[in-house]
Structures are given as structure tokens and as C-alpha cells.
Amino acid sequence: MDLDAITKHSALHAKPSGLILQYGTAGFRTKAEHLDHVMFRMGLLAVLRSKQTKSTIGVMVTASHNPEEDNGVKLVDPLGEMLAPSWEEHATCLANAEEQDVQRVLLDISEKAAVDLQQDAFVVIGRDTRPSSEKLSQSVIDGITVSGGQFHDYGLLTTPQLHYMVYCRNTQGQYGQATTEGYYQKLSKAFVELTKQAFCSGDKCLSLKVDCANGIGALKLREMKNYFSEGLSIQLFNVGTTGKLNHLCGADFVKSHQKPPQGIEMEPNERCCSFDGDADRIVYYYYDADGHFHLIDGDKIATLISSFLKELLLEIGESLNIGVVQTAYANGSSTRYLEEVMKVPVYCTKTGVKHLHHKAQEFDIGIYFEANGHGTVLFSKTAEMKIKQLSEELEDKKRKAAKMLENIIDLFNQAAGDAISDMLVIEAILALKGLTVQQWDALYTDLPNRQLKVKVADRQVISTTDAERKAVTPPGLQEAIDNLVKKYKLSRAFVRPSGTEDIVRVYAEADSQESADSLAHEVSVAVFQLAGGVGESPQP
Ligand code: G16
Structure with a gap:
């Protein structure tokens, strides 16, 4: 690493004096105009992390559900998961170092984390649609190149797509092809396979209205929808042509205000969903015939998925251990229903998918969702192998159930909570179980x-x-x-x-x-x- 060149470039991305930022729930987030130095320095840090892990590291420029004026950055670790906690500390130190200390902090991190500075480094970058994101991602690239790293800039991506790319690259394509095309094909193939077995397959009986929060979800869903149109027809709203990102729309708005987003036309009993600004969260909702609004949040999504997976495991006679992970925001009724009616163990962690993800890794099948609609399901390698084996060995109904499980494993984004993947999982389950949105909602009643x-x-x-x-x-x-x-x-x-x-x-x-x-x-x-x-x- 050419430390003098780093110091010279760092001065071009000067830290505003007195500004202290923490690597928070999902990276650094604040007003976009305060983030240039953080972006440059996260480019530097990603290179060190890549050298240390001898793997591709991801950098995502997004502030997800925050207002359009904010921005943020987070690093993605080799298996597509959130940055390890010890490196969050390094990130905070580096982001807050005064200009003259940047070199020293970099060397400190390299020493503490035993980074081999001779190693090659490779970083992939993605960004959301905020007006500030393009320039800020250029600052990340500046940090990567000045410290001798190689990079691939994916440009506009949803956050979960970037997590997926990192996972694919570090498993040499075993998890999937590290391209948007590869992502679309993997998920759509699994979805179409799954829904073929549904009662209403072939006649496009599945249709859904999607509020895209005026964000990246609109662009990516528009590209992807032809891949799965055989099984699901979607109508997109809040696609970013007029409204502001996350403003009066999107999953965070709908969940926290418990009302529909602006800009969507809803008929009674029609199934609708909202993504957030970088498409890593999803919530569902509908108006009933009396005009009452019903929100179906992450807790009910976890319940629907858990019950479906439990039924399939029962069918194939496999007792893989399932655990559901929630946070303190989980509605008390959901926890009671999961524990008492469904008899699945439920665990509570701190807010932040990094905590839930970590806990979920302890199970054969770890289902984690925050009430705000952020979550996914993780399958252990043992569970995946067992299911694959059974889908070859079993016959008739049992084989069909094992095949469904195989497809559902492919349909989940196991690197991160993903609104597109979760939407397809939910639509497939509703179709396969022949459930209406009202029947799903009626599983239990949320406590106000x-x-x-x-x-x-x-x-x-x-x-x-x-x-x-x-x-x-x-x-x-x-x-x-x-x-x-x-x-x-x-x-x-x-x-x-x-x-x-x-x-x-x-x-x-x-x-x-x-x-x-x-x-x-x-x-x-x-x-x-x-x-x-x-x-x-x-x-x-
Ligand atoms: C991020 C995290 C989520 C967390 C949310 C709110 O979501 O990824 O795990 O629930 O922030 O966190 P806090 O309550 O600490 O502000 P997103 O969708 O903004 O990336």
C-alpha cells in the first residue's frame, strides 16, 4: 500500500471537523453531504478486509429506509453477511480519525487484524437511486484504487442483490451467477417451478400490486418481471418518476403509520405490498370490504413461512430443527402463536438483521424476520443436503414435498433479507396453500x-x-x-x-x-x- 498516495487522496475527501459517526445498525448513515470522507475510507477498509479474508468484499451505498437526503454505506462480508463486529469497530475508528491519523489507523487495523498487505484485494460496489449515491460511490472507488485494490462496480442494485453477488463470487458460482441476470434466473426458475404445483397455475391467477417506495426496487422488478410472469403478474406503483424516495410510501412508512402508501390504487380485499428504498424489506396489506386497513408485517410473514416449512417437513418425515428469531418489536400475539399454536421455539435478539442472522445460523432451518419486514430463512448445509437426497429417494407426495423444499431453498436469498425474494416466496406459499390474504391475516390478531x-x-x-x-x-x-x-x-x-x-x-x-x-x-x-x-x- 502506498501510504503517501493514500494521505494525498484522503485530503481530497476531508473529514468535516468535529464530526463523529458510528457504524450503526446497518453501517454509517447521516446526511449525504457529511459522508464523502466516510465513503473514501470505507473503500480503504474494504481493501484491508478483502486482503485479510482473501475474499471479495462488498460495499453498498444506501441509506435504505431513511429520507432521500440521507445516505449511508455498509460493508458486506465474504458469505454475503453483514460485516463482523470487530471490523465494525475498525470502521468506526477509521471513519472518525483526524486527517493526520489516517495512515496510523490503517496500519493499526492491519496489525490488529493480521492483514497480509501483499495479498490481492477485490471489492464489488452497488448503490441505490438516491441523487447523492453515484458521487459517493465514486469516493468509495477512489479509496479502493488508491490502496491498490481491484473492483467491479455493479452500479444500481438493490442491497440484497449486492449481498447475493458477494456470496456468489466467494462460492465460485455455487450459490448462483454473480450477475443481475443470474439473480433473476435463479429466483424466477425456483418460483415458476414451485407455483406450477399450485391450484391456480397457468392462468395467472396470482396478481399483486407493489409500492416500490420510489426506489431501486422499481427498476429491478421491472427488469425481472418477465422472468416470472408465467406465475405472477405484478403492477408497480411509486416507481420514482414523480415522488421522493420513501416519502409517504414504502415499507417503513406503511409499517410505522399503519396506513397505505400514497400513490397506490387499492380495491377492497386486493393484496398489496410495499418495499423500502433499497428493497430489503417488505410488508403486505389490504383494505377489507368495510374499508378497514389491515397490515401484514414481518411477524405474520415469518408465521406463514414457518407453518409452510413445518408442513413440508412433516410430509417428508424429517425432523430438522426449526427456530424463529424476532426482536423486541415483534407483536406479542405473533410470539404467542408461534410458541403455543405452532410449537416452534422463538428467540429474541437486538434490532438489526446482523443479530438475527447470526442467531438463525444455529438451526437447521433458521427463520428470521423483524416486524418491519426485514428477514429471510437460512438452511444449514446439512439440511440442504438431506432435502436434496430425499427429493431423489422419496416417491409421490413425499417427493413432491421434498422438491418444493428444494425450490424454496433456491428462492430465498440466504445472504440477506430481500423484498423481491420474500415477495416471491410469499406469493408461492399463498398459491400452494390456496390462501387468500384475509385467511393469512386471520392466523392471529395483532395486539394494537x-x-x-x-x-x-x-x-x-x-x-x-x-x-x-x-x-x-x-x-x-x-x-x-x-x-x-x-x-x-x-x-x-x-x-x-x-x-x-x-x-x-x-x-x-x-x-x-x-x-x-x-x-x-x-x-x-x-x-x-x-x-x-x-x-x-x-x-x-
Ligand atoms: C436497518 C436494519 C434493520 C433495522 C432498521 C432500523 O434497516 O437493517 O435491521 O431494523 O435499520 O434500525 P434502527 O431502529 O436501529 O434505526 P434498513 O431497511 O434501513 O436497512
Whole structure:
């Protein structure tokens, strides 16, 4: 590495003085204009990580569900998974180093992580459709090239597509072809195979309206839809020609406001879904005949998938161990239904798919979903081999079930939660089980809930424990929450600092919507008072 050249180029991507950023829930995120130095430095870091792992590393430029003005960057590790925690620390150190310390920090990281600087490095890059993304990804490339790395720039990609590319490249194509074409073909083939066996195959009885959040999902779905049109017809809305990214639309808006996005035409009982800005989350919804809006979130997606996989395993007589992983945001009714009715073990981790993904790897079949619609299913190598073997050995109905499992393994993006892949899985399951969206929704009734955001001077004054269900600091906050929760029936509430936005998140659930709203509001006031709220106090 030519350290002098790095120092020279680094000065062209100068860090704004006093700016401190953390590698958060999903990388660095903040206003796009503050990120140039971070992008350059993440290019440098990706080269070191690539040398250390002797593998291709991914860099994705996106701020996913955040507003259009924000941007962000995250690194993708060799098997398509999120960056290892020890390297998150290196990332934070490097991003916050003062200009004169960049060389030293790079050498420190190389030493601590035993990086062989003579190794070759290869990095792949993707970006979302934000106006700032192209320029910022050029800064990543500058960091890669000045530190002697090779790269391939995929340009516009969904985040899960970039994870998929990294996984493919590091398994020498075993997981799939590392091209968008390869991605479209792998998923579409599995989907068409699966839905051939559905009651309504061939007549395009599956149709779905998709809100693309004015983001990359629109571009990629438009390219992909002809590949699977035999099994599913989709209509795209919020495709980015007029509206702003994630503004009044998209999965995060629909989930947190519990209302439909703007810009979509919905008929009663029609199945609709929303992606987020980089197409790694999905939620479903519909209006019933009385005009009531019904949201089907990540918890219900996990339940539908779990029950389908359990049925198939029963059919083939295989007792592979299944686990479902959720976070504190999971609706209490979903956890009860999974544990008590479906009899599957449920685990709770901290927010952030990196935590859920890690836990899900402990099972033969690990199903993980955040309530916000971010998730996927992981199959262990043993499970995959067993299913493949059974699909060759078994006969008739059992063989059919094993074949379905084989196709469903191919249909999931096992590198990361993926709105396109999850959508196709869900559509296939609904078709195969002959379920309407209402029947799916009726599996259990969500406890009414509310999520709010509170602005505080420094959100890090709040620290939590017990998978973020209890606040440790500031003093008195947890006691205040406990006392408020006692006032309501079937209630629960927690607070945590967001790792993607400069706010504190408040979650509350209770026996009625009025109670959930009121509890969430009272907890917000407690946060505002005890954790240094700024601006106007929360209004009911
Ligand atoms: C990211 C993470 C998710 C997380 C979400 C919100 O989603 O990938 O795991 O649930 O942020 O995180 P926080 O509550 O810490 O702000 P996305 O879709 O924005 O990448």
C-alpha cells in the first residue's frame, strides 16, 4: 500500500471537523453531504478486509429506509453477511480519525487484524437511486484504487442483490451467477417451478400490486418481471418518476403509520405490498370490504413461512430443527402463536438483521424476520443436503414435498433479507396453500401497537439490556416505563436509540389502540423529560 498516495487522496475527501459517526445498525448513515470522507475510507477498509479474508468484499451505498437526503454505506462480508463486529469497530475508528491519523489507523487495523498487505484485494460496489449515491460511490472507488485494490462496480442494485453477488463470487458460482441476470434466473426458475404445483397455475391467477417506495426496487422488478410472469403478474406503483424516495410510501412508512402508501390504487380485499428504498424489506396489506386497513408485517410473514416449512417437513418425515428469531418489536400475539399454536421455539435478539442472522445460523432451518419486514430463512448445509437426497429417494407426495423444499431453498436469498425474494416466496406459499390474504391475516390478531420517535440531544444517553427490552440509563427511565405499563392491560413498552436515524424509538402495545397510543405517548414524554429531549415536547 502506498501510504503517501493514500494521505494525498484522503485530503481530497476531508473529514468535516468535529464530526463523529458510528457504524450503526446497518453501517454509517447521516446526511449525504457529511459522508464523502466516510465513503473514501470505507473503500480503504474494504481493501484491508478483502486482503485479510482473501475474499471479495462488498460495499453498498444506501441509506435504505431513511429520507432521500440521507445516505449511508455498509460493508458486506465474504458469505454475503453483514460485516463482523470487530471490523465494525475498525470502521468506526477509521471513519472518525483526524486527517493526520489516517495512515496510523490503517496500519493499526492491519496489525490488529493480521492483514497480509501483499495479498490481492477485490471489492464489488452497488448503490441505490438516491441523487447523492453515484458521487459517493465514486469516493468509495477512489479509496479502493488508491490502496491498490481491484473492483467491479455493479452500479444500481438493490442491497440484497449486492449481498447475493458477494456470496456468489466467494462460492465460485455455487450459490448462483454473480450477475443481475443470474439473480433473476435463479429466483424466477425456483418460483415458476414451485407455483406450477399450485391450484391456480397457468392462468395467472396470482396478481399483486407493489409500492416500490420510489426506489431501486422499481427498476429491478421491472427488469425481472418477465422472468416470472408465467406465475405472477405484478403492477408497480411509486416507481420514482414523480415522488421522493420513501416519502409517504414504502415499507417503513406503511409499517410505522399503519396506513397505505400514497400513490397506490387499492380495491377492497386486493393484496398489496410495499418495499423500502433499497428493497430489503417488505410488508403486505389490504383494505377489507368495510374499508378497514389491515397490515401484514414481518411477524405474520415469518408465521406463514414457518407453518409452510413445518408442513413440508412433516410430509417428508424429517425432523430438522426449526427456530424463529424476532426482536423486541415483534407483536406479542405473533410470539404467542408461534410458541403455543405452532410449537416452534422463538428467540429474541437486538434490532438489526446482523443479530438475527447470526442467531438463525444455529438451526437447521433458521427463520428470521423483524416486524418491519426485514428477514429471510437460512438452511444449514446439512439440511440442504438431506432435502436434496430425499427429493431423489422419496416417491409421490413425499417427493413432491421434498422438491418444493428444494425450490424454496433456491428462492430465498440466504445472504440477506430481500423484498423481491420474500415477495416471491410469499406469493408461492399463498398459491400452494390456496390462501387468500384475509385467511393469512386471520392466523392471529395483532395486539394494537404504536411506534413513535423522540428527538433528544444525544441518543446515546439511553443504553439498554435484555435484547433492548429494558433501559439501563438514564437513571429512572425504566422505572418510569414500568409504572406507565402497569396502567394498561396486556401492555408492554420499551425504548432504544435508533442505529440509523438521530432519534430514540418508542414502542408500546396494549389491549386497545387507544391504550397503545396513550402508553406510547406517555413513554415518549418520559424519554423527553429524562433523556434530554429537544424541540417541542411530544404531543398526544
Ligand atoms: C436497518 C436494519 C434493520 C433495522 C432498521 C432500523 O434497516 O437493517 O435491521 O431494523 O435499520 O434500525 P434502527 O431502529 O436501529 O434505526 P434498513 O431497511 O434501513 O436497512
